[in-house]
Amino acid sequence: MITVRAAAKVNLHLGVGAPREDGFHPLETVYQAVGLCDDVVAYAADGWDLQVRGSDWVDLDAVPLDRRNLVARAAEVLAAHHGLRRTGHVEVVKSIPVAGGLAGGSADAAAALVALDRLWDVQTPDEDLLALAAELGSDVPFALLGGTALGTGRGELVEPVADDGSWWWVLVPSREGGLSTPAVYRRFDELRPDAPATPPSAQALLTAVATGEPLALARALHNDLQEAALDLRPDLAALLARGEAEGALRGIVSGSGPTCAFLCSTADEARAVAGALQGRDADDGADDPVTVLVATAPVAGAHVVV
Numbered sequence: 001m002i003t004v005r006a007a008a009k010v011n012l013h014l015g016v017g018a019p020r021e022d023g024f025h026p027l028e029t030v031y032q033a034v035g036l037c038d039d040v041v042a043y044a045a046d047g048w049d050l051q052v053r054g055s056d057w058v059d060l061d062a063v064p065l066d067r068r069n070l071v072a073r074a075a076e077v078l079a080a081h082h083g084l085r086r087t088g089h090v091e092v093v094k095s096i097p098v099a100g101g102l103a104g105g106s107a108d109a110a111a112a113l114v115a116l117d118r119l120w121d122v123q124t125p126d127e128d129l130l131a132l133a134a135e136l137g138s139d140v141p142f143a144l145l146g147g148t149a150l151g152t153g154r155g156e157l158v159e160p161v162a163d164d165g166s167w168w169w170v171l172v173p174s175r176e177g178g179l180s181t182p183a184v185y186r187r188f189d190e191l192r193p194d195a196p197a198t199p200p201s202a203q204a205l206l207t208a209v210a211t212g213e214p215l216a217l218a219r220a221l222h223n224d225l226q227e228a229a230l231d232l233r234p235d236l237a238a239l240l241a242r243g244e245a246e247g248a249l250r251g252i253v254s255g256s257g258p259t260c261a262f263l264c265s266t267a268d269e270a271r272a273v274a275g276a277l278q279g280r281d282a283d284d285g286a287d288d289p290v291t292v293l294v295a296t297a298p299v300a301g302a303h304v305v306v
């Protein structure tokens with residue numbers, strides 16, 4: 001049995017250009033792995049079996065168990081790479097909200113590549129694992145790498161960024177369910193027909209990360225998909241404003257949304273903002289309370305824990 005853990009991400013900078021001929025958008029993005037993780041647990045077995053369970057804020061019904069699951073696809077591409085048959089009993093233990101803009105499925109795919117590489121004892125070189133990850137999805141190579149990294153191409157070309165900061169995030173998944181990533185990119189195309197061929201540079205964000213100062217980072221956060229996500233989910237604007245009013249340095253939509261991510265100056269501030277957002281919700285008399293999570297960053301990429 002082997003357990004591999006992989007983290008959610010936020011995009012500190014998400015610069016999006018006009019769609020390429022293959023339909024993907026060129027990106028200049030800075031990913032940061034945050035301490036909200038899924039585990040992939042793999043057992044040796046003769047056949048193939050996949051199960052998913054998770055935290056009560058995760059919509060498990062929205063996770064396919066067949067070949068559409070990125071864990072099943074990770075197993076297929078790794079097995080094919082080595083000329084093997086896909087085998088294993090695999091359990092995915094999810095804490096990352098589904099279709100939340102936090103790259104949860106990508107984290108699971110990266111964790112599965114690492115877990116099955118060990119289970120099958122095939123010792124895939126890192127370079128090959130990164131190439132297989134890129135086949136599975138644009139965010140998957142970063143989920144292997146973790147930390148803070150610059151992403152280019154369609155997001156699949158990743159290089160580590162030095163980050164000595166200790167950052168605190170409050171994450172608020174949507175109660176209304178997830179957003180489809182292709183739908184958010186389509187709305188971006190409608191709202192931004194004049195998008196440049198070359199995506200906006202991440203240089204200002206990289207300079208801010210290097211300072212280690214939360215306020216500098218807060219000012220430099222940038223997400224070109226935020227306008228599209230807010231257009232599809234107008235209620236998120238009020239949530240972003242509320243988090244900032246409660247003391248967050250800055251609130252942004254995470255990736256394609258709808259999860260909102262609030263950067264805070266310290267762990268105590270993050271806990272205070274989280275408490276205020278949760279408390280305000282209780283005052284509103286909501287019968288289905290909002291989930292508010294506190295996470296530190298950066299954290300490691302997909303790694304063996306047991």
Ligand SMILES: C[C@](O)(CO)[C@H](O)COP(=O)(O)OP(=O)(O)OC[C@H]1O[C@@H](n2ccc(N)nc2=O)[C@H](O)[C@@H]1O
Binds near residue numbers: 024026029106136
């Ligand atoms: C929004 C982000 O999470 C930001 O990091 C990513 O760009 C999305 O990455 P992902 O979910 O791994 O995306 P993929 O599985 O590669 O692609 C899903 C769909 O998103 C759109 N897509 C994705 C990445 C990209 N650079 N341009 C796109 O237009 C395409 O419609 C694509 O069919």
Ligand SMILES: Nc1ncnc2c1ncn2[C@@H]1O[C@H](COP(=O)(O)OP(=O)(O)OP(=O)(O)O)[C@@H](O)[C@H]1O
Binds near residue numbers: 062063099255
């Ligand atoms: N292991 C998985 N966990 C969750 N969803 C999965 C998984 N495998 C496939 N999916 C499918 O992928 C869709 C997107 O899920 P995911 O949680 O990765 O979204 P996301 O966090 O918005 O992704 P990203 O930020 O990379 O665009 C889900 O709606 C689901 O149908």
